[in-house]
Amino acid sequence: MKSNIVLIGSGGVGTIAAYGLELGGKASVTAVVRSDYNVVVNKGYKIDSCDYGHVESFKPTNVVDSVEKAVEYGPFEYVLVTTKNLPDIFKVEDLVAPLVSETSTIVLLQNGVDIGADVIKRYPKNVVLSGVSMISSTNHNGFIHHEGKDSLKIGYFINENLSIESQKNASERFVSIYLNGKNECTYDEDVKYTRWRKLVYNATLNSICTLTGVDVGRLELFGGVDSMVRSAMREVLAIAKSDGVDLPEDIMDFMIRSDDGIYYSPSMLVDLRKGNYIESEVICGNAVRTAKRNNVSCPNLELIYNLLCVIQMKTKEAKGLVTVPKERPIPQNGECS
């Protein structure tokens, strides 16, 4: 029997996941599609993919426009989350709530570190998998442009209420379902390492490009890699170490060189340019909080994070989530009234 999977987050990453899962024949996918719902229901996704070639029209088995409407197609073996992870805007554990049954495994295919704890706390009896994706794929109004091979690492966020065996089994079964002969997916014994490794890039190059408004190539040409990125990366390595993850020094240059040849705009910069929220909390905030817990000094990351927080508030104001009083309030006793 096919695995019944619900997908929340139909961007470039999620849609390629849905396509690959259905192509492999081992899963049936219910996709929660919000902004592109009409396009997808009427015409399906159009896909140009380095792994799958040109696909004129792809429709997942079920397409719904809200999490609530997905419920009727459950229960789901896997609840696959590929949205941006924005805990300051919405909580993943709230988002998935209607879809998680006793036997569901939740899969977070998202950026950041320390993103499993709150989900495990809410669903202590469910396995929560940790997916770290290496893919370059974008979605513009239902047109998926997939340039970088889908290569996924899957492990689990350790839940001490559950047996290691059940968590490992859920991981390995997901890997076997995901693999379709054209993509890459492996079980990762130490996915926490893999998350911190990716953060070496995201907390530094991604953040600093976002703050300065330039791509990684310009950041290097304009001196910012030498003046800022390396010291911030060293802080990430120190925080990772305090969290039990020992990354090699040469990961820094590997990440600095990872976009060689292209003027690559990393994800938060792209989000900011589009007027969207940025994943500053899970990328920088969680790292800084880990540093504070473990008494690791990280002045650069802390300032980077605090700057990004103000920028996020600006986006909240623009989207109407925060209202700025017409008259500037004067703080009373140190609090803004």
Next chain:
Amino acid sequence: MKSNIVLIGSGGVGTIAAYGLELGGKASVTAVVRSDYNVVVNKGYKIDSCDYGHVESFKPTNVVDSVEKAVEYGPFEYVLVTTKNLPDIFKVEDLVAPLVSETSTIVLLQNGVDIGADVIKRYPKNVVLSGVSMISSTNHNGFIHHEGKDSLKIGYFINENLSIESQKNASERFVSIYLNGKNECTYDEDVKYTRWRKLVYNATLNSICTLTGVDVGRLELFGGVDSMVRSAMREVLAIAKSDGVDLPEDIMDFMIRSDDGIYYSPSMLVDLRKGNYIESEVICGNAVRTAKRNNVSCPNLELIYNLLCVIQMKTKEAKGLVTVPKERPIPQNGECS
């Protein structure tokens, strides 16, 4: 006999200075006017001023469109510079070169710290005055909107080749020429202190608003004053101290509260929004360099400065001062080829 003064920099600050000087009757002003030249020659400046009321048309005694063309109206007793101070774009000491005679006093009415040294080095026999302006005045195409009383402090950048007396005399004479009964101008025994004091605001609130794209009011409402401004201010105080300037702790809250009631956008933010260069070198760069010379730790200011440097490079690219190669170069031996 009237003092013969040449003014370079006809923005909101410079034009009010020119008007005030001519009004006082003790000076004749030759103004170097670049972008507004045609407007000013044909119609004069239109001024709305809290000090001087409405002025339908003001033309300085001489109006020229380049420094070179001002030469014929010399020699000048005072060479008054009210341009932005942008040493990464042009050097003040180069700019004033055609106008400085043996007897000229150079007056830098500009932001930043440590801006006198290079001018003194180039003109070791000339007095160089240091002017710190408190004014709120803008120029839009020859229309001057002057909201905050013109209050100027004048001292001198210490030049050890010259007698204290001659430097003090040049300062006091400038003050007496500048005063016209409607403005404020005082001789400042310790203008270095006054410069560092102003930097407590500019290196922190001004810079951080520029990096986050919000005014001072929003910065406070969005948490940035508490999360960033105070620690950066503490660094400015430490650097000032290492430079012999002992600022009181309560200057921090004074500066934080100095724009109370208004959503004020500080100068570098305004410059950046207009696509203009920002005074990051004299405001942040010189402070950070002083810190390095004196072994003062300032991780926040250093990162702020390095971020602003990349933003300045982006403006240089936009203005054609820097060209980014079509193909992203791969550094050879750590250098961008």
